Amino acid sequence: MTHSTPAGSRGEVVIRCEQVQRSYRMGDALVQAVRGIDLEIARGEFAAITGPSGCGKSTLLHLLGAIDAPSSGRVLVNGRDTAQLGDTEATDFRLRHIGFVFQRFYLMPTLSAQENVELPLAEAGMDRRARRARAAELLGYVGLGDRRDHRPTQLSGGEQQRVAIARALANRPALVLADEPTGELDAATGERLLEVFGPLPRDGTTLVFVTHDTVVANRAQRVIRLLDGRVSSDTRHGSA
Template sequence: MAAVIDINDLTKTYDMGQTKVHALRGIDLQIQTNEYVALMGPSGSGKSTLMNLLGCLDTPTSGRYLLDGKDVSMMDDTELANIRNEKIGFVFQTFNLLPRQTTLENVALPLVYAGLAKRERQQRAAEVLDSVGLGDRLDHRPNELSGGQRQRVAIARALVNRPAIILADEPTGNLDTKTSIEIMEIFEDIQRRGNTVILVTHEPDIAEHAHRIVRLRDGETESDEPNEHIIRASDPTHRYNQT
């Protein structure tokens, strides 16, 4: 099976006047359809830079990035915008909701850019809000919602265009422990429905929800391993396969 994401020798260098910052130093990464991957690393490890490249928010200095077999590393801004709108849904730590818009309007916004009629936008937004447990909060504004509810709105907005890939950047960073667990359960459900989920986090307990953990350090891959805890829990025959 071809990887939905195939990165080869990817680098990113920022020119800071007389200094060059090498944020990524030759990353190789393949992610299959319906995988659930956590990108981990300390501050300055390159994980946020890598997420920006995966999400087509930035372009690499060198290397190749194939998304569904198409080379996006050389696309122009318009092509990258189309990719973001059609294939990728984003969830951010700070929610990025419009304060004067209702929950329904916030979630429906990406569909405006997709050219859907108002009635279809509202219907689809209402359906996806219901799927994350906010079907009774359609007319509420962000300041009328808890942090966990605002993150659910952000997740619904990421899903409304029916993207294949969900990218989540520190999605529980502003939430308490109980709410964080609830949000991670939503991501697990999204993955079970067939989406590829890529989670950026520095929190080990959050990364443990993923099926595979990629650790970065100083712009390089430190380790790339399956999450054996998840594999054992999801495979009832696993204990019989031990030697």
């Protein structure tokens, strides 16, 4: 399957964080989840964000995905300062430029695999015939062409996660963010899942995974380790 990301060359910066901080109140306490992160991630990179629980990984991922806004500093995705987007604009930006894969899948239980993948395509205004064809193509890509009429309860955990990947890729995003994508899966299923992601960076899609899984981190081209809300190390492994 040719994925076809938006125009731009490999090496172009997709994510830029400039002194990003995120704090929030928990009762009377001020929690500093992210503390002054500077970071650039290029088109076609596969980066894993690692670190102990509570170090700010998921908070940073939400900032990169325009789900949350920094308390100070800037997050730019494809050159857009995400904090400057209004609610409607941010929703549209996420729909068209960012694909999300979550640990718990978040599939609609009353819809088939095909219909789940079609949802973001319908929201983007694609006509019914085109979105059915695109969803069928994606389900074939993730190895579920023969399961497209099944509902989530009729699918294994690994199959549900593959549907979630197909849905994330539906609108050909430049950036795919995943939060512990193998966390609910056994080792063999997690390995098969990583094979699905394998070709995407070569086609120019940027992958950023938050993970505790050393297998995922070893597959990534780059491992960004957080500690106490800061980048403690940033290691490149070379090509995936």
